[in-house]
Amino acid sequence: MKVALIQANVKIGDPDQNFTNIEKLMTKAIGRQPDMIVLPEMWNSGYALEKADEVADLNGERTKEFLSSFAKKNSVMIIGGSTLTSTPQKDFKNTMFVFGRDGRELLSYEKIHLFRLMDEHKYLQAGEKVGLLDYEDMKIGFMICYDLRFPQLSRKLVNEGASLLVNVAQWPTARLDHWRHLLIARAIENQCFIVAVNRCGKSGDTEFPGNSMVIDPLGRVLLEGNDEEEIYHIEISLDEVEEVRNHIPVITDQRLDLY
Numbered sequence: 001m002k003v004a005l006i007q008a009n010v011k012i013g014d015p016d017q018n019f020t021n022i023e024k025l026m027t028k029a030i031g032r033q034p035d036m037i038v039l040p041e042m043w044n045s046g047y048a049l050e051k052a053d054e055v056a057d058l059n060g061e062r063t064k065e066f067l068s069s070f071a072k073k074n075s076v077m078i079i080g081g082s083t084l085t086s087t088p089q090k091d092f093k094n095t096m097f098v099f100g101r102d103g104r105e106l107l108s109y110e111k112i113h114l115f116r117l118m119d120e121h122k123y124l125q126a127g128e129k130v131g132l133l134d135y136e137d138m139k140i141g142f143m144i145c146y147d148l149r150f151p152q153l154s155r156k157l158v159n160e161g162a163s164l165l166v167n168v169a170q171w172p173t174a175r176l177d178h179w180r181h182l183l184i185a186r187a188i189e190n191q192c193f194i195v196a197v198n199r200c201g202k203s204g205d206t207e208f209p210g211n212s213m214v215i216d217p218l219g220r221v222l223l224e225g226n227d228e229e230e231i232y233h234i235e236i237s238l239d240e241v242e243e244v245r246n247h248i249p250v251i252t253d254q255r256l257d258l259y
């Protein structure tokens, strides 16, 4: 499976510019004919949470129409990072939409762990269900940024069959070492692939390192990005997951009767 990771910069509070930029980057990525495109977290608005009323995407309509038609036109699966969405009742959420090659919406996942350090808990509603997708012989589990810190979530997704975990993020440079180590740990402990796409650039005083990563089920780093706006391409084979799990059967050996 050929994956394109879109490590985009995000202009805070400017959806028009961000839609234009993401379209430009995805169009460039299509030249390498990926099977799957992955975008970063909150790419429509950045963390302009105090202006959520102005910049959030009402019912996710703009995001969905844009990603669905791009997916269909280019016959590519899109894991749409996440966007700041709203409802007419003014419920704001950090929402991921996923589309199949035919443009069909396959899943929406609303971030379940809100990150207090970036004030998410003051403005957003947390999602109430995990994100797991069964598509074209793949089971993919989804995490949005801070979700990475909760090993119970990734283990649940893996226990329900995921062999690939995707994390989309706006993870600041200040905690880059946590990002790297936690991603590698999640891959090793769950014996699965991890595709993690982080934004780059700066918003206010906060710097984002990019440093998107792809890690194999043995915890080997197959790809690690720099801090520039960039598209990374990689080919992975999810069959490797079974080989690794057969060698050291961690998932089978769990004592779910005890913990």
Ligand SMILES: NC(=O)CCC(=O)C(=O)O
Pocket: 041, 115, 118, 144, 145, 146, 147, 149, 169, 170, 171, 172, 175, 178
């Ligand atoms: N956008 C986020 O969820 C950031 C999470 C983060 O920075 C962390 O350290 O955790």
